[in-house]
Amino acid sequence: MNKKKDLILITLGSIAYITAVVSLLLFLSKGSHLDLTIAFSISMIPLIVILVAAFSYGLKFKSPFMQLEYLPVDSVMGGMETIDEEKAVRDAEKLMEERDLDFLGVINRDGYLTGVFTQMDALQARRKRKINTKLKKVMSKDLIFVNKGDNVIDALRKMIESGHSRLPVVDGKKPIGLVRSIDIGNLLKKIGKS
Template identity: 30%
Template sequence: MSGASTTYLTKKPVVTIIQDVSVWDAVWIMAQRGFRRLPVVDEDSRLVGIITATDLVRRLSSVSSADGVSEALNHRVADVMTREVAYVSMDQRLLDAVRMMVDRRVGGVPVVNGEGRVRGIVTERDVVHVFTDKICGVKVSDLMTKEVVTAEPSMRIIDALKLMVESGFRRLPIVEDGNLVGMATVMDMIRLLAANRSKPSRTVWEALSKDIIEIATPNVVTVRGNRDVGEAAELMMEFRIGALPVLNGGKLIGIITERDFFKLLKPIIHK
C-alpha cells in the first residue's frame, strides 16, 4: 500500500471551501464536518490555497477585546489562507505525500488532478492507518514529547489559545494539582466560535474569556509510557483522535501524537 498512488484516497470525501466566502463560514464548516483543514478552491474547483484551524486560532491570538474579534474574523478566506500550498498529484505515490508533509511540516496535503482540481487529501491519520504495521517495537516513552505545555483549569480560553500559538501545539492537557483533568484542542475552540457565529462580537469575546475547562474534553483517553507505540496508534484510530497524554503512576509525563509516529517511518521515507 505504501507504494501505491494517492488515487485511492480520492475515494474518501474531501470538503473544500470557496476563496470568496467569509472566515466565519470556514469556522462553521470545520465545526460541522470535523475537519481542521480545508483546501481552498476557485470557482472552477482548482486549488488556490488552504486554511486550517490553527490559522484561525493564530488570527485570534492577538485579540484583546470584542472589537478585536471582528477585526480578526470578518475577512474573506482568500485574505487569510496559505497560498503556497503543499500538494501532490493523483499519480504520485503515497510516500511522496508523506515526504511532502515531513518536508513542509504540515499535517495534510491536498491531492489534485491534472487540471489542478482537488480530488482528495492525505492526512496524518491516513498515514498512521496505512503504516500501522510499521508503528511498533518502541515504547511510548521513547517516542513521546516529554516537555509538555499544560494549562490550569482556570486559564481563560483566550489565554490558552495564545499559549497554543506561542508553543506551536494544537492541544493542551489541563492539569490540576498534578492530575490530568481534561484536554483542550484547537478544534474545541473552533466549535466554540461556531456556536457563537451569529452573535455580537461582545458575546464572542465573553465566551473566549471563560475558563478553558468549560470546553475541554473531561474523559481523556490516555496511554502508559511503558506500552508499545502500536497500542497508542490503535487507540488513536479507535477513538479518532490525534494525540494521547502519557501517564506514569497517574501523573502526566508526556504526550504522543500522530506526527510522532512519522519518526518511525524515516527508513521508508528516505529509501
C-alpha cells in the same frame, strides 16, 4: 550486514537441502517399498535444527511492527504543553498562539491531567462568546491517553480506534508527554530502512 548475508546463505542452503532430499526420495521411491512420508519427516530434522540454530544466533526476520511491540511509548513521545484548568479560554488561546500549538493538556492543581484543549475547542468557545470561561468548563473531558509503560503498538491501536492523531502520555495521572501518529510513522520509516 553480516547477519543479512548469513541469513541469505542459510536460506539458500535450506532450499538446496530440501531439493536434495526431495530428489533423493524420488530416486529411492522408484522400485522401493519406502514410506515417503516417514522418510521425508526424518530428513527434515536437520533442516529444523539449522533454522533453530540460526534464530538463536540472532538472525531474525525484521518486521517493523514486531519491533514496535517491544518499544515503550515514551521513547517516541515529545513534550506536551499544559495549562491549569482554572485558567480562562483566552489564556489558553494566548499560550497556543505564542508557542504555535493547537493542543494543550489541561491539569488540575495536583498536576493531574483532567482534559485537553484543542484549537477546535477554542473556536467553539469563541463562537459561543466564552473566552473568559474557565477551561474546565469548555475543555474536552473524554480523555484517551496512553500510559508511560505502554508500547507503541498500544498507542497506535488507540489512535486508530479513537480517530485521534495524538495522545497524551501519562505516568499515573500526571502528563509526561505527547505521542503523535507522525512520530510513529517516522519511526516505522526509520526501522524499515535499517
